[in-house]
Amino acid sequence: MAAGYRVDAQRWRVLFDDLMLTVGHRFRRPEPRRRVRDFVRGLLAPLPTKNCWTIAEHAGDAGPDGMQDLLTRVKWEDTAVRADVREFVGHHLGETDAVLVNDETGDLKKGRHTVGVQRQYSGTAGKIENCQLAVHLVYATDAAHAMLDTALYLPKSWWDDPERRAEAGIPGCVRFATKPQLASRMIEAAVAAGLPCRWAAGDEAYGNDPRLAARLRQLRLGYVLALACSHQVTTGIGTYRVDVLAAELPATAWQRVSAGRGAKGYRYYDWSFTALPHADDEHGGHHWLLIRRNRRTGELAFYRCWSPEPAALHTLVTVAGHRWKIEESFQAAKTGLGLDQHQNRRWTSWHRWTTLAILAHAFLAAATAGHRHHDEPTDLIPLTVNELRHLFNILIIEPTRRRCDLLLWSIRRRRHQSRAKTSHYARQALIEP
Template sequence: MGGRLSGGPTMDESWKSDLEQWLAPFLGALRHKVRARMCPAYVAGLIGAGERKSIQPMAARNGEVGYDQLHHFITSGVWDAAPLEKVLLAEADRMIGGAEAWLIVDDTALPKKGERSVGVAPQYASALGKTANCQTLVSLTLASGEVPVMVGLRLFLPESWTSDPARLARAGVPDDHAGYRSKPEIALAEIDRARTAGLRFGCVLADAGYSLSASFRQALSARGLTWAVGIGARQKVYPADVALVFPVSGRGRPRKNPVPDATSVSAEKTLATARWRALSWRRGTKVPLRARFAAVRIRVADGPPQRIGAMGQQHLPGEEAWLIGERRSNGERKYYLSNLPAGTPLKRLAGAIKARWICEQAHQQLKEELGLDHFEGRSWTGLHRHALMTMIAYAFLQSRRLKQAKREKKKPGSAAPAHPAGDPRGHHRQARTVTENTMSALP
């Protein structure tokens, strides 16, 4: 879609003009004339042409803003990112927020050489499928239909960093982030930040890397949130009708604490005899994506631990939830838990657990197209400001995708929406063809 628009300016001039207008709330939050010049220049540099999206090549391509100015803005300028993060959440909510939206928790790795860049350490990188020297960012993605908007990226600090005060000080890590926090703990703090800002969503999604922690699932429930998360095949569960009883013994003292009247078994074994159904959850590039699914109501074995006879320490029944299984065509089997209501249809459950894929697309596009992993500084502040600018750039591009989809829908002869007017799911399905490649409308 390069070249000139009909009767108007070039595409390059068009998107830059749109960007200046779209950034107005962000520039207002900066409250500084010079910074209000640097922010559009940085975001435009991330979006524009050029393979490398680090500060020096972006400044060279800009021609109007110097390297020193951009570098100071990102790495050492005295300004608070929180107001801009709040504006980003508001814009994301305005675009796709609501009861049909998902809030997806995940993380993404930024491969790095050396040991000076903040948070860098040998750690597992899911995108690479192996342990590598990298930084890990915990991410929050708001998604509706097939439209993702990244709203949070926060650095995870391994214990090799949090146990070294000199290293933390050298990288400028703020005191309130210097203590060790697990990825689930960081994710919960980010969810709280998003909710405080008024972000609307219907369900939290996360992979097993987060939900293997019972405390993460329990914290989501304690906040009154609906969730659907991955688990391991060995996760223990009880039947949904399990009860706590006081067994009567002919000898010894009466029991002080009740015990379950059923034994907990693994998720894999629980679903082995369940009824499995072939379902399609969305259309791929050529054909519908299909797999076999099964779901049963259970009680998760993540309550307080207690000794139960010869079995020793066992977790008591916790929250009632759905146990969901997926059998893929390649023979792989996956397992999930969800606290969606008891009457939820299997197709809805399958759609929830498979909706998480869109955040991986967002990670890829932020890296390949917007230079999320191109930042060459070493400081905490610089990395997070660069990440924030990439999220702002991505949100701007998604706003253009949605506007383009809306124009396409209004064209005479265009197909009728798949959902009633006013239903956001239909609106976002129309956007699908332009969100699959986020950069398709730019030169």
């Protein structure tokens, strides 16, 4: 180790072991407890692609059956494991001013048999594609952010096709829910569990739903939710579309405030906020319309805001800036933890894969936040989630990893591909002349 530069790898090992012991009580037998540990280590490892085959080979298993069983046949509740992750995040990252951030992400898919898939708009692709959409909840503070919870969105087309739902293994108790409804359920669960937080944030898909805003007020959770430019608000001088109101604001109504630190400097925008006393309801509190203006392009963004207590402009801007942290979480989880690399068509296996990816991200977030409490040399940026994952693999995973017979794994893969090819040709022969 270079002189003057230290990392506490032993602390990371202890933190990882504690987390795996915590979730381990969700499994009845020692075999799945060992396997889930190996699975998460595989997600943390720098594998070119991540699926049950590559993770099993990395773990030193004789074949992929055990990892596949972990996602399909072994009895365990993914909701209970996510509850353990939520408690872990609250213990290591918990702050009273934390923000719960909701957003969805899409995974591009082929065919129509993967659970939840249809042609729909994906923000990941920026257009309508054949994809799955899942709503995620992220816990964000000034120092760190970690993934907490997830819910797969099922389009209405799936509810008109009972046979398709049965084939995907969707439980009968599952009912159709919009994305804001899924977000509301996850937030309610976090608040009911006592997770320390004071704010919620989300984009237009959530800000345009008045029922979600009403539920957050009922929970006494302040919010900064994005709005469409066509949204109407009532001020002391009348009812206006928010974009019309913004055009009529005088120059003195705008203030230059940073929405947070970026990789290339502070994220400065012009901001204006207007009190909305006519928006009061039985929940009381304080309502505002917050408007953001890009200093270079003039592009506008609008937010509905509420807090049970008075809040300064800087506070609302900080909460709005925290919404971007969910994009950083998605990027880290997809590029480093295989969040979108699953090959699972059914309901249960999708939720289990995603839950274990969330668990791995929560560990990295907690380990990174703990490292920042130590003195750092001034010529280094703080340790990032991606860099810590790299170091954890080199210093902790690799020295203790079981090795497998690489030739036997090559034979197994080619035999599996041969059987699949034979099966495809046989199926084609039944329908083709």
